[in-house]
Amino acid sequence: MPKTPNYDAKVKSILNATQPGERVCELTGEKWVMDEEEIGWYKKFNVPPSKRSPLTRMKNICGFFVMYQFWYQTHPETGKKFITVVHPASGFKALPDPEWFGNDYSSVTRDIDLEVPGLDMILSLQKEIPFPGTKFLKEPINSISLASLGDVNSYFVMACRSRNAFYSADALDIEDVAEVSMSTQVKESYHVVQSHRIYKSNFILESRDCITSSFLFDCHNCEFCFGATNKRNRKYLWFNEQLSKEEWERRMADVNLSSSSKLEDYRRRFHDLMVEQAIWPDNFGEKCTNVIGNHVNNATDCSYVFNGLDGPFRDLHYCTYCYGNSYDCVFVGAPVSANTCYYTNTPVNASRVKFSHFTPDCQNVEYSSYCFNCENCFGCVGLRYKKFYIFNKEYSEEVYWNKLDEVKCAMLDRGEYGEMLPLSFAPTYLPDGGGPMVYMMKNEELEKLGGTIYPPDSEGASGVIGDVGEMKTVDDVPDRIDDMGDDWAGIPIYDPEYKRRFAYVKPELGFYRKLRIAAPRTHFVKRVLNLIMEQGSAIFFETTCGKCKTSVITTKHKDYPSRTIYCRTCYLHYLEQHG
Structure with missing residues (x-):
């Protein structure tokens, strides 16, 4: 029935x-x-x-994706500042996780009023109930981190399991690194994207099992290489030129990545190499059958999926950042071991969730946000271990279904029901979120979807960095890391392009000296956002294989809009000949 x-x-x-x-x-x-x-x-x-x-x-x-954001909020009771993903100018409040999970927000309710738009009632709940501010999955140790999976002695890392790491996002088992994204098992390395099992290497993209190398793209099992694209099991390459061990070491003796100006020269040269020689497959993925996607692994019968990291995945359509055993999901962002979800964001170990944002361990939930272990709930915010709630108010099972029928009919008749929560419900700074980072959205597009744009530093969101009287600009930073003593730690530096201040920390400067890498001159948030965009966007388009001219579907890339793309067959043949 x-x-x-x-x-x-x-x-x-x-x-x-x-x-x-x-x-x-x-x-x-x-x-x-x-x-x-x-x-x-x-x-x-x-x-x-x-x-x-x-x-x-x-x-x-x-647009709800945080991506990489750290903001200061003022505690509503103590007045102390704490770091959170929730921007204070968003209109939403936050609490540190231990306090949030110690509270019960089921007393904050709204009575059903069929004359009032349902989304308005949900938004009013969301503005009254704070968000869990740090989203720890495992408590970090001596770290500045958010959405931690278990961080130790790390600075400004998000969704990581790390040790002694700086400025990284969505990375697991990384140690003694800086600027790592969408990667696993990376050690003593710098600037690594979509790569795995990397050791003592810098500026690595789409690579596997490489050590003691720099400036690699799509390289597997390479060692002692400096500038290489699409290589397998190689040594002593210099911008794709095969050298003897002696000649390679002679050239490397003249390399100086500890100078910012010289480092930028090498980065430009590597970019030119990518444009001129790199071959891109239509999908950087493995173990896929009947799949349209990019960066998708271990998937079957999926279409328009971007970043499916592990799997197994089955029957996912229009999904991004997928994890675990996820299946039967359509229009979902970050399904994590989720199934039978529709038009929703971050259902974690969840089933039959629709039009919601962040619903771990929930079933049969609609139009809800930050609910945990809930079942049969509609229009709820901040609930845990609840059943049969509408707008945070509990009903008997029989009454719940009758009331739900009335509410859904009213919302359907008004044209409310059937679309995702608008971006006015997002608690983060939208220009640095998933819309621009994953879908290259402009501010005007964010506003069309209900988002509000405000200055990132508004309402004290960036806190106070050092003595403003000592403020320097990025042009004041010495060219060579050897000319930067620990006295540079804590000095506020203004990034005119990003229009925000940042400061180096003492362990960070030690890391650059150890790796002989020049100190970067861009705000660390902007660096990580650029790092994330190096993997490309999730915007799919149809093109032709650069070799056989068959039709392929792949994703757009801001940095390489005219890159050479091969179908899977031609790509593998190219590797056999040139890898």
């Missing part, structure tokens, strides 16, 4: 009348073809057809 018969009848009538064909996005004017498969998804999840294009939907979902 259906739980919500009136809503079900309304949606069935809408879906029966829905025919395949061209549609126009209500927000952007983008055209797309709504095919039988898409209509089948609506029927499967019992939802009305979206009025927004698939790309707009994914931009909305991923």
